[in-house]
Amino acid sequence: MDTSKLFHWSQLEITESISFLGLRLSFLNVRVYINQIGPGIVWLRFITPVGEALVLSASTPFAPMLQRTYHFIFAAWTMPRFIAKQILGALAKFYEQDVMIWQWKTFPSKPGFVKEDGSVKSFRKWYSQYYSEHSISFKDALDTHIRGQNAVLSW
Secondary structure (H helix, E strand, O other), X not given: OOOOOXXXXXXEEEEEOOEEOOEEOHHHOEEEEEEEEOOOEEEEEEEEOOEEEEEEEEEXXXXXXXXXXXXXXXXXXXXXXXXXXHHHHHHHHHHHHHHHHHHOOOOOOOOOOOHHXXXXXXXXXXXXXXXXXXXXXXXXXXXXXXXXXXOOOOO
């Protein structure tokens, strides 16, 4: 699918491989197609030697610095259940590790980008339409969260 005009859509394709004693075991390769649609939906399609799996993650903010996220997996009947559970468990763990990064993220006014960040730059530009001069700043949202106040989004 050509997503060049879909600024709310970002996609990435990677191949994961396993090596043993320096020898790449290509028959165990896993292709992963990752798509982020808007700020809150991500789906990952895994093509493995034992079948395909689709993981859907959906996030919804409900207060500054707080969001509710769900992860679902749908696997082909050929994929053993324990492998599907391992995929979902690993993704959940990576997500939890990313939270620490997000908590200390900075927002420079003119971030540096490399060529490979092209879709990130387009996505940020598209997403900026949802902010205005009246939007709560990251610093204020963080201060509110740290103070433990129950702030409500004013959308």
